[in-house]
Amino acid sequence: MLWHGEDTPVVDTHADSLLEALKGKRHLYERHTDGQLDFLRMAEAGHHLQFLSCWVEPEFKPERALPRVLAFVDQFYREVEGAGGTVVAVTDEASLDSALAPGKTGVVMSMEGAEALGTDPRLVRIMHRLGFRLISLTWNERNALADGAGEDPGGGGLSVAGRDIVREMNAVGIVLDVSHLSHASFWDALEISGQPVVASHSNCRSLADHRRNLTDGQIVALASAGGIQGLTFVREFLAGGENADRVVDHARHHLDLVGNDRHLGLGSDFDGVEHPVEGLEDVTRLTALADLMSARGLSDQTIRRIFGLNYVEFFRRQWAPI
Numbered sequence: 001m002l003w004h005g006e007d008t009p010v011v012d013t014h015a016d017s018l019l020e021a022l023k024g025k026r027h028l029y030e031r032h033t034d035g036q037l038d039f040l041r042m043a044e045a046g047h048h049l050q051f052l053s054c055w056v057e058p059e060f061k062p063e064r065a066l067p068r069v070l071a072f073v074d075q076f077y078r079e080v081e082g083a084g085g086t087v088v089a090v091t092d093e094a095s096l097d098s099a100l101a102p103g104k105t106g107v108v109m110s111m112e113g114a115e116a117l118g119t120d121p122r123l124v125r126i127m128h129r130l131g132f133r134l135i136s137l138t139w140n141e142r143n144a145l146a147d148g149a150g151e152d153p154g155g156g157g158l159s160v161a162g163r164d165i166v167r168e169m170n171a172v173g174i175v176l177d178v179s180h181l182s183h184a185s186f187w188d189a190l191e192i193s194g195q196p197v198v199a200s201h202s203n204c205r206s207l208a209d210h211r212r213n214l215t216d217g218q219i220v221a222l223a224s225a226g227g228i229q230g231l232t233f234v235r236e237f238l239a240g241g242e243n244a245d246r247v248v249d250h251a252r253h254h255l256d257l258v259g260n261d262r263h264l265g266l267g268s269d270f271d272g273v274e275h276p277v278e279g280l281e282d283v284t285r286l287t288a289l290a291d292l293m294s295a296r297g298l299s300d301q302t303i304r305r306i307f308g309l310n311y312v313e314f315f316r317r318q319w320a321p322i
Contacts, residue, residue: 001046001307003290004300009100009308010286011049011265011315013134013230014110014179014201016272018052022075029082036270036282039079039087042105045284048308049090049099051134051200052076053272055112062143065115066123073130076109091131092319096312110177110200113139113148119161121168128172133319134200135169136177137162138185140212146189147182152211155182163192170194175318178222179212179230179267186218195318196226201267203232203250204257208239216257223263228310229254230267233277244279244289248296251306261302265311 001008017028017037026032031040042050054072056065080089088099090106099106109131117123117135127135137143137158140150145162147155158166166189169176176197178189189197199222205213214222219229231250238246254264270276270283279288286307293303 001048001287001290003287003303004294006300006304007046008290008304009049009312010045010047011308011311012047012268012270013051013177013198013265013311014053014112014232014267014272015050015270016053016055017050017270018072018076018079019055020271021079022072027082028079029084029087036268036276039083039105039107041283043086045286047105047283047286049096049106049108049311051108051110053110053112055139056115061113062115062118066118069111069116069127073109076107076131080107089131091133093316093321096315096319100312108133110134110136112136112177112180113143114145114165115143117145117165119144119165121164124165124168124174125172128174132174133315134175134177134198136180136200137165137189138180138182140180146185148180148185149182149211151182153183155184157182157184157188158192163188166192167194173318175315178227183215187221190221190225196228196314197222198228198230198265198314199267200230201232201234201269202229203234203237204253207250207253208237210237210239213237219254219257223258228263228265228314230265231306232267232269233280234269234273235275235277238277242278244277244285244292245296247277247280247289248293248298251293251298252296255298255302261305262310264306266307
């Protein structure tokens, strides 16, 4: 993203746009006026790297979750191939560098809810080979691995199988996403994971009392463990306003709480919401968010860190050759 005369990497760790393609509503390699994100609009916005979520709909869980995820994988590579070489499937440092090059756009597969893994760590290794680099154990409900945020208040933590899955993710280089975990599962995940984790799309609960948001204690612990909180644009997770200015409120709260700008990023949830926040109607509006952050007193360097530098540095470390 060209902003204030300097190219600024843009990384977003959560969008549901791939489901739109899988359902046959549109192709991501074509520009559309409906939906919130596609590859051509990403290029127009100077958006470098988008994590595309594979969210298995409830009617497929749990018995048909694995074939549904494999259908997502097929659709992901069909969309990348349809872009004619302008879009890079990112899985390591080399492909990340390619995605950050002029004229290129990068996409990464992520999994929102790990029912497709069952309780078998071997499937973690298979998913890594297929290209997954970010996985959350749950969506909102309980599964064999952990309790999701929908089980709160009173949700439980990770099961024995869930702990084994996290350890295998650490071993192969898949980052754990804690956004949809119950409160107890979140703390279990931080204790068990030997690698930093991310909350791909969660805001600050002290500003919006929603079970999907993070408490101040969770935000500080996440940052202390080297993780990153991805600000999301979901109205219900913002509270107190239905425009882009409220996103800045959550950014400022995180920065004041943590005391530095190294643990904050973006996790829009584009195409996962029916009614986009005013001012962030689609991916082409990201520059306006940067302008708003600047007007609210955030430095250019802090804004560049939030928009992508933090995640670029984070994933370089995670994907560095062993």
